Structure formats: structure tokens, C-alpha cells
Amino acid sequence: KNQVEQSPQSLIILEGKNCTLQCNYTVSPFSNLRWYKQDTGRGPVSLTIMTFSENTKSNGRYTATLDADTKQSSLHITASQLSDSASYICVVSDTNAGKSTFGDGTTLTVKP
Amino acid sequence: DAGVTQSPTHLIKTRGQQVTLRCSPISGHKSVSWYQQVLGQGPQFIFQYYEKEERGRGNFPDRFSARQFPNYSSELNVNALLLGDSALYLCASSLELLMNTEAFFGQGTRLTVV
Numbered sequence: 400k401n402q403v404e405q406s407p408q409s410l411i412i413l414e415g416k417n418c419t420l421q422c423n424y425t426v427s428p429f430s431n432l433r434w435y436k437q438d439t440g441r442g443p444v445s446l447t448i449m450t451f452s453e454n455t456k457s458n459g460r461y462t463a464t465l466d467a468d469t470k471q472s473s474l475h476i477t478a479s480q481l482s483d484s485a486s487y488i489c490v491v492s493d494t495n496a497g498k499s500t501f502g503d504g505t506t507l508t509v510k511p
Numbered sequence: 512d513a514g515v516t517q518s519p520t521h522l523i524k525t526r527g528q529q530v531t532l533r534c535s536p537i538s539g540h541k542s543v544s545w546y547q548q549v550l551g552q553g554p555q556f557i558f559q560y561y562e563k564e565e566r567g568r569g570n571f572p573d574r575f576s577a578r579q580f581p582n583y584s585s586e587l588n589v590n591a592l593l594l595g596d597s598a599l600y601l602c603a604s605s606l607e608l609l610m611n612t613e614a615f616f617g618q619g620t621r622l623t624v625v
Contacts, residue, residue: 442616501553
């Protein structure tokens with residue numbers, strides 16, 4: 400069964416600090432991995448998408464890494480801002496375009 | 512340019528009733544997917560439609576059904592509502608059915624079953 404596990408479940412950091420969120424998956428055969436940001440009560444917004452051949456991708460202060468061998472990904476947030484407070488969801492798709500497995504997300508709280 | 516729009520934004524229904532949720536994809540997008548998100552969990556895949564045909568189905572009972580119209584908009588129907596159907600229902604649209612195509616989500620419909 401395809402699974403996506405995210406850690407930590409929740410995280411509190413001070414404004415301006417960096418943090419790293421983890422995603423481990425067992426989805427096979429692998430197609431792509433995406434990170435989404437979801438504000439409370441809103442739809443997820445895409446941050447990055449990585450395919451098998453990519454091991455790092457940046458989007459502003461967000462940098463995602465992918466190790467397809469160990470089936471791990473991380474999302475690094477640099478110089479956090481209060482607006483970064485949200486749930487960050489890792490989504491892994493297999494080669495069947497209709498099948499994506501979502502993690503339960505990491506809830507990040509940035510405090511002043 | 513309008514993004515993915517869902518209606519209604521909030522809905523309260525009684526157990527046993529039926530509900531229809533609507534989604535309009537981004538102009539030009541041919542694929543629509545539906546997800547259920549229970550509080551504190553990630554979205555769970557329900558259906559994907561492409562060119563008006565069902566192309567994927569998640570592990571949901573037959574009470575859940577959907578369809579896609581010629582203009583690529585979509586409806587999700589849930590019959591015989593249960594308390595456990597209370598959730599945020601998300602619609603996502605993508606240009607094609609290709610594996611690495613970007614998917615864009617709507618704001619969701621918050622369904623409460625009482």
C-alpha cells in the first residue's frame with residue numbers, strides 16, 4: 400500500500416529562523432513528489448514539484464530535496480516569516496496519473 | 512484569470528440527505544480531481560475525471576459519485592449522508608492527465624453533516 404509519512408507532526412519556530420520538514424514515502428512506481436502549503440480552511444497551493452531525476456528545487460525561501468534511493472524528501476524554509484504559518488503537505492504520485500498519495504502534513508507555527 | 516472555483520463554500524446537511532458540490536476548473540484545464548480532507552489529515556483522493564470520463568477512483572463507497580460536463584466543470588454527489596462525511600471537499604484541476612502536470616486546488620467546500 401502506498402504511504403506518505405511526514406514529520407514532525409507540528410513545529411513551532413521563531414520568526415527569522417530556518418526549519419526543515421521531512422517526508423518519507425513508499426509509493427511505487429514513483430512519478431513525482433510535490434510540496435503544498437495549505438492555510439487553515441483553504442485549498443493547498445503548490446510550492447515545488449520534483450520528478451525522479453531532480454534532487455533539489457527552490458521556490459524563493461523554500462527549497463525541496465529528493466532522494467529517490469531512500470525515498471525521502473525534505474522541505475527547507477529559510478528566514479521564516481509569520482505568513483509561513485500553515486500546514487505543509489507532501490504528495491507523491493505513482494505512474495498512474497489518477498493516483499496521488501497525500502501525507503497528513505506538518506503544521507508550522509511561526510511566532511514573533 | 513480565474514482560478515479553480517468551488518460552490519458552495521459552506522454547507523450544512525442532515526444525516527440521510529443528498530448533496531451536490533460543484534467545481535469549475537481553470538480555463539483550458541481538462542482534468543478535474545476531487546478530494547476529501549478531514550480535519551487534521553491530508554486530502555484523500557476520491558475521483559479524477561478527464562475529458563468527461565472517470566480515470567481514477569479512490570477507496571470511497573458507492574454513495575459518492577461524480578461527473579464532468581462538456582465544459583469540463585464537474586459535480587460531486589454524495590447520497591445518504593453520514594456524520595463522518597463532514598469534511599472539506601477539495602477540487603483540483605490540471606491541464607492534462609499527464610503524470611507531471613501541475614494541479615491547482617480550489618478553496619474547497621466545507622460540508623457539515625448534523
